[in-house]
Amino acid sequence: MKIQDIQAVQLLLATPKKIAIIPHRGPDGDAMGSTLALYHFLLKNNHEPIIVSPNEFPDFLAWLPGSETIKIFEKDKQNCTKILQEADLIFTLDFNALHRTGEMEHVLDKLKAPFIMIDHHQKPDDYAAITFSDTAFGSTCEMIYNFISFLGKKQDIDKTIGTCIYTGILTDSGSFRFPKTTGNTHRIVAELIDLGVENTEIPGLLFDNSGFGRLQILGQALQNMKVIMQHKTAYTTLSQEELNSFDYVKGDTEGIVNYGLSIKGIHFAAIFIENTEEKIIKISFRSQGAFDVNQFARNHFNGGGHQNAAGGKSEVSLQETIQKFEDLVTKISI
Ligand code: 5GP
Ligand code: MN
Numbered sequence: 001m002k003i004q005d006i007q008a009v010q011l012l013l014a015t016p017k018k019i020a021i022i023p024h025r026g027p028d029g030d031a032m033g034s035t036l037a038l039y040h041f042l043l044k045n046n047h048e049p050i051i052v053s054p055n056e057f058p059d060f061l062a063w064l065p066g067s068e069t070i071k072i073f074e075k076d077k078q079n080c081t082k083i084l085q086e087a088d089l090i091f092t093l094d095f096n097a098l099h100r101t102g103e104m105e106h107v108l109d110k111l112k113a114p115f116i117m118i119d120h121h122q123k124p125d126d127y128a129a130i131t132f133s134d135t136a137f138g139s140t141c142e143m144i145y146n147f148i149s150f151l152g153k154k155q156d157i158d159k160t161i162g163t164c165i166y167t168g169i170l171t172d173s174g175s176f177r178f179p180k181t182t183g184n185t186h187r188i189v190a191e192l193i194d195l196g197v198e199n200t201e202i203p204g205l206l207f208d209n210s211g212f213g214r215l216q217i218l219g220q221a222l223q224n225m226k227v228i229m230q231h232k233t234a235y236t237t238l239s240q241e242e243l244n245s246f247d248y249v250k251g252d253t254e255g256i257v258n259y260g261l262s263i264k265g266i267h268f269a270a271i272f273i274e275n276t277e278e279k280i281i282k283i284s285f286r287s288q289g290a291f292d293v294n295q296f297a298r299n300h301f302n303g304g305g306h307q308n309a310a311g312g313k314s315e316v317s318l319q320e321t322i323q324k325f326e327d328l329v330t331k332i333s334i
Contacts, residue, residue, distance in 0.1 A: 005130045006150045009116065012089055013151070018048045020087035024095035025054040025102040028254070029171025029206065031094040032061045034118070034140040037164035038091060039066055041148055044156050050087075052080050054101040058251025063205050064167060065160050073104045081107050088113055094140040094168075096121040096133065096304075118143050121305060122294055135306070138180030141168025145188050162192040166202060174258070175203065178308065216246040221256045221271065227263060228326070232334045234260030235270040235325065239318060243273075257284040267291055268334045270325065274318050281314040281321045291334045300328055 021038055023031035035051045042049035051070045061067065073080040084090070084107050092098075096119050098105045114129035120140055124133040137143050145165050148157055157165070169189060173181045176189075193199050217238065225236040238253060246252075253273055260269025269286045283301050285293035286309055293310040297303035303312020314321040 001132050001147070001150050005132065008130055009147075010151060012114065012116075013042075013045065013047070016046045016048065017088040018086055019050070019089045019091065020084050021049055021051045021091045021093065022101060022104075022108075023051070023053055023093055024100040025104075027053055027057045027061075027094075029061060030139045030141055030168035032057055032064055032067065033164045033166075033168030033171070034093045034144045035070075035091075036064050036066045037141060037144045037161045037168075038093065038118075038147075039069070040158075040161045040164065041144075041153070041156055044158075044161075045153070050083055052083055052104075054104045056250060058254065059249060060206055060209050060251045060254075061167075063209075064164060066164075073107075074102070077103075080104075084108065084111060087111070090115045092117050092119070092128065093144075094119055094121075096124040098125065098127055118147055122307075123304070136180065138178060138182070138185060139168045139172035141165045141172070142185055142188060144168075157192075157195065159196040162195045162197040163202070166192050166197045166199065167206065170202065171206065210252065211247070211249065213247040213249065214252040217243065217248060217252050218256055218259075220246065221253075222259060225260065227266065228329060229265060231329045231332075232265060232267040233269070233329050234263055234266045235272065235322075236260065237272045237318060237322065238274065240274040240276040257286050261286055261288055268293070268329070272314075272318060272321055272325070279315065281316075281318055283312045283314060283321075285310045285312070287334075296328075296332075300324070 019042055021035045023035045039049045039051055053070050053072055055074045056072055071080050090113050098108050115127055116130045117128035118132045118140055120135055120137040122135050124131055220242050221236045221238055227234045257269055257271040260266055267287055267289050268291055271284050273282045275282055285297055287293045292307045294305050294307055297310040297312040301312030301314055305311055
């Protein structure tokens with residue numbers, strides 16, 4: 001972070017403020033962990049923070065301390081709009097463009113209060129007064145640890161804040177496996193463990209805490225998997241009907257896309273998930289090595305993300321989306 005930006009944030013936080021904190025739509029472990037870590041930090045510093053999530057967060061993150069205080073925009077637009085309009089300061093975390101908040105974008109667009117963006121996605125939009133954006137970080141949670149440290153407030157990081165930070169580092173790094181996991185990541189985690197963060201309990205809370213439906217959905221996705229070995233690609237699909245038949249709950253499809261990469265010789269994996277309510281096919285892309293799925297998602301599926309993990313959507317049928325994907329895959333070199 002630039003010195004002048006740190007000083008500007010210090011000035012903004014010098015007096016108690018009403019502060020709205022916003023994750024992206026469909027918040028994941030990093031979005032939830034970073035917003036909650038910042039929430040607890042601001043509370044400790046005599047501010048009035050409130051997290052407004054564009055939509056519901058998945059059940060497997062509900063154990064995070066403070067999650068019960070989160071307001072859900074799409075469930076209570078009137079009240080949430082009022083909260084946003086009354087905020088003196090807005091933090092947007094773990095996303096780089098206001099459209100990632102869905103319908104909430106139209107409220108955010110009109111706000112006069114300054115925005116602070118903390119994010120690790122490529123190509124940040126220019127909407128924030130202060131932009132702390134750096135793709136070198138594996139998670140926004142790791143950036144929050146640094147952000148608090150830059151403000152000279154490292155001593156404020158306690159077990160509660162540390163638990164939230166640890167969660168996002170763990171989930172966004174694929175349990176410390178992805179390329180942006182650095183010595184610094186592990187040094188931060190070591191400090192968090194010294195603060196009492198339950199590093200052996202949290203993975204269980206996150207990953208061993210789902211219903212039988214999730215395993216059945218995973219089984220279905222593995223059955224549906226197609227391998228295009230010649231193009232180092234594996235993809236799978238889940239139709240709305242399949243999801244319904246296994247009592248799908250939000251979060252059940254998290255991580256399934258990665259199974260494609262576990263096949264020897266596969267460098268590009270995708271999952272296509274039908275959502276009839278939103279009339280879209282939600283897509284996740286993963287790669288290992290040089291193939292840039294962020295660019296692929298941006299160019300062809302109205303999305304974005306990072307080089308090795310990105311997402312997007314399609315507004316045509318599942319069949320048509322797959323056809324388009326297969327046609328594209330045969331034309332690119334992976
Ligand atoms: P996931 O596949 O786990 O939903 O997302 C992987 C990465 O891509 C995350 O960093 C996420 O924020 C980003 N991402 C997912 N969907 C979209 C999308 O529709 N648009 C953009 N710009 N990024 C996305
Ligand atoms: Mn993230």
